[in-house]
Amino acid sequence: GRSDPEFLTVVLGEAIKAGATTINIPDTVGYTTPEEFGWLMKYLIENTPGAEKAIWSTHCHNDLGLATANTLAGVHNGARQVEVTLNGIGERAGNTSLEEVVMAIHTRPQNFNVTTNIDTTQITRTSRMVSAYTGMPIQPNKAIVGANAFAHEAGIHQDGMLKHHTTYEIMRPETVGLSSSALVLGKHSGRHAFRKRLEEMGYDDLSKDELNQAFARFKRIADKKKVVTDADIEAIITDEFYQPKEIWKLNSIHVTAGDHVKSTATVSLTDAEGNVLEDAAIGTGPVDAVYKAINRIVEVPNVLTEFVVQAVTEGIDAIGEVTIRIQPKNGHSDFSTHPQTGAQVARTFSGHGASTDIIVASARAYMSALNKMLTAREQEAATIRQTAVDKAGA
Structure with a gap:
């Protein structure tokens, strides 16, 4: 949106001449509006030499909340490939949401005259799987996959739904897998x-x-x-x-807590060799006590950077889901390279757990994150060993 359109036609024409078969037009910082992005896509397709030889693609970010609108504007003006992510996850405010684009095209086919090969009935299931693996909860009012996406509270809406669902429902829950x-x-x-x-x-x-x-x-x-x-x-x-390889398995926990007693926890774990180990700890609260007891057994120094609890359903007996994130403490080599700056940043490992007891859910989430961290270290060590063997053989 901030580049000179005429200059782009020259550069992209040379790319096509050199053999490019897909031309991606990114809005990397989420700056453009749908009118601007749609116009740019149409202008480039109409004025770039050899445009008919390539597939035109979009890549939009959501910094102004316009990623989906911009992507659909691109499709409306000739783009035939879209770069999207489930739940709209991505850097900063995220990328274009796959489920929003797919269901917009599915629900309003007359507006776009294109189709996708996506099985829409798998959207909800896949969305929740991605949420569990990444440790990124889905906001309740998220379009298509949020918990409230098909909820109707207002009386007039409920009355209309009971008489005919199309009154207030533009798509059926079953279409996205509910x-x-x-x-x-x-x-x-x-x-x-x-x-x-x-x-x-x-x-x-x-x-x-x-x-x-x-x-x-x-x-x-x-x-x-x-x-x-x-x-x-x-x-x-x-x-x-949807859990990582179990290097350590949680067998049981026992917690004592209250407002006039110190929170204590006893934890039983099984290691990779099948040995059962138990330990206990005192904490500032029941979750802290459980985590400290686990740390005494596993001995993997880390820092808890995020802890989120949410109820799956209504009611006092609801299942609670806990999502956490941990990072290795200084002195450990769990780092990744930032794709843009090249800087070394500490890796983050997420964990997810569910139970009607949020203390148990918290313990499961912590074990999930620890197992991810340990698995990553095992894989890194195996790669280093293989590299050493290859060098020795050479």
Whole structure:
């Protein structure tokens, strides 16, 4: 948006002449408006020599909240490739949101005259998987995948929805992978009903062992909750299967806490060789005590940089999800290179845990982050060893 359009046609024409088959037009700092970006895309396609030989692509950032609008303006004016991310994650304010672009094209096909090959029914499931892996929670009012995206509270809206859903709903929840099943799951529900609900939610690829593992976790949750919702099941699946390699396994925790006693925690862990180790610690609160007890066993110095707790559903018996981030303490070599500045920055490792007990969820999240950090160190050490072997062989 800040470059000279005429100069761009010359540069891009030379790139095409040299063999470029995809021409990407970025709005790297999220500066342009949809009118500007759409005009620029159209101008470049119409005036760049050899433009018909290339696929024109967009890459927009969300600094002004216009990434999706700019991307769609680019598509409307000839772009046939878009660079997007799930949940709009990315540097600074993020990149263009995949789910927003896909569903805009899906919902308003007459405006764009293009299609995508995206299976929209997998959007919600994939979005939550990305959130779990990255440790970046999805804001409740996030378009398409937020918890409130299909919620209607106002009375007139609810009345209209009951009479005809298209009154206030421009897309069906099922289109993006949300289940509309009326089947209520609880502690008396069996394996067949649970498997059926998983299939409706898109989890039809679980092995027999994975299904048994998920069902056992479901029954434990159902004993504590009257009704287990789809959101609860999503949390169960995420916590059971979207976790890193277990170098250390959490067996159990026991916590004593109160306003007139010191918080203490006893923790039992199993290491990679199958040895069971236990230790205890005192903390400023129950979570602090648990983390200190774990640290006494694992002995991996780190700094907790973020700790977030959120309820999956309403009610006092709701499952709580905990997302944390940790960084290695000074003296450890867990660093990555900043892609733009080249500076060495401390790596951040996220962890996710879910339980009706937020102390247990906190412990699971911490173990998840620690296991990610330890796995990264193992992989780095293996790479160094292999490099040494290759040099010796040469």
